[in-house]
Amino acid sequence: MEVIGWVLIALFFIIGFVGLVYPIIPAALFIFGGFVVYGLFFEFADLPWWFWAIEILFVVLLFGADAAANAFGVKKFGGSKAGLWGSTIGLIIGPFIIPIAGILIGPFIGAILAEILFNRSTLKQSVKSGVGSVVGFITSVFTKGIIQVVMVAIFFWVV
Numbered sequence: 001m002e003v004i005g006w007v008l009i010a011l012f013f014i015i016g017f018v019g020l021v022y023p024i025i026p027a028a029l030f031i032f033g034g035f036v037v038y039g040l041f042f043e044f045a046d047l048p049w050w051f052w053a054i055e056i057l058f059v060v061l062l063f064g065a066d067a068a069a070n071a072f073g074v075k076k077f078g079g080s081k082a083g084l085w086g087s088t089i090g091l092i093i094g095p096f097i098i099p100i101a102g103i104l105i106g107p108f109i110g111a112i113l114a115e116i117l118f119n120r121s122t123l124k125q126s127v128k129s130g131v132g133s134v135v136g137f138i139t140s141v142f143t144k145g146i147i148q149v150v151m152v153a154i155f156f157w158v159v
Helices: 002-018 027-041 049-076 081-097 102-119 123-158
Strands: none
């Protein structure tokens, strides 16, 4: 039974890290789910109250970092709310249309199309917004990856 518990915990952590590049997967919740699985298979008492407090703060930080990085990237490069929404939709749809490359191409094209269609922006400005969406996405993945590594490291340190 112990082996099954650790396999499930590892599976939750792996899915959490895959969620860094596939935004449809709630990465933070899978990492947190790994902690809950540990408690169910072993003992919640092994994980003190301060552990849960820190991890919940990290989960909130992860959700905030995701939204902030994408918005920052689009805004920094002169994009609008339409570009931000287009980028987000492209980020969700892109990987399904073009596996792997769609992760970067989707938000880029989504931001460009949204800027052109809804704001009547020039092609040059729309492309800048698209570049900003990709920069924001890459920044978000990097930031979230560091936070998730810290979350898992704290878990193993406590356990």
